[in-house]
Amino acid sequence: MRPAESGSQAVLDVQVTPAMTVQFAELGPLHPVYATYEIARHFEEVGRKLLLPLLEDGEEGLGTAVSVQHLASALPGMRVRHTATLDRLEGRRLFVSVTAISELGDLLATGFTEQYISTAARVRQGFAELEGRWQARGGRGEE
Numbered sequence: 001m002r003p004a005e006s007g008s009q010a011v012l013d014v015q016v017t018p019a020m021t022v023q024f025a026e027l028g029p030l031h032p033v034y035a036t037y038e039i040a041r042h043f044e045e046v047g048r049k050l051l052l053p054l055l056e057d058g059e060e061g062l063g064t065a066v067s068v069q070h071l072a073s074a075l076p077g078m079r080v081r082h083t084a085t086l087d088r089l090e091g092r093r094l095f096v097s098v099t100a101i102s103e104l105g106d107l108l109a110t111g112f113t114e115q116y117i118s119t120a121a122r123v124r125q126g127f128a129e130l131e132g133r134w135q136a137r138g139g140r141g142e143e
Contacts, residue, residue: 001117002054004086004094012046012082016074033073034080039109040068043098046084047113051094060123061094065114072106079103084113092117 014020020038022030044063051061074080080100087095094115100108 004054008086010049010084014080016076016078018076036070040066042082046082047096050084060120061115061117064116068111070109072108074102
């Protein structure tokens with residue numbers, strides 16, 4: 001892993017779409033605003049943007065934690081800026097603070113992500129072992 005400075009940042013700009021609003025698989029649509037779980041997905045994505053320049057050849061990052069405190073709402077059509085800031089590196093773990101701010105200037109969410117850096121070969125091996133265990137129990141692959 002390449003060295004990194006605390007305070008380094010990455011940005012992800014997103015325009016909220018109707019598909020990003022609160023729609024539960026079993027319960028159906030609820031609120032017509034940017035869903036907390038979509039914010040979490042974007043927090044992970046902007047955290048990964050911060051991680052990618054740090055990876056050396058043959059390395060891969062795995063998300064190990066994400067936290068979102070959802071503070072305000074955004075409607076479809078609104079743009080939201082997600083900013084990831086490197087807090088620290090501890091060994092092979094990357095700790096990142098994240099914020100989401102709407103184009104109206106509202107602080108929508110704060111939180112953090114954590115990623116673990118491993119070898120790409122080890123990551124692939126772990127996924128292959130999981131697939132083997134799943135198939136052994138009669139699991140089906142992608143349909």
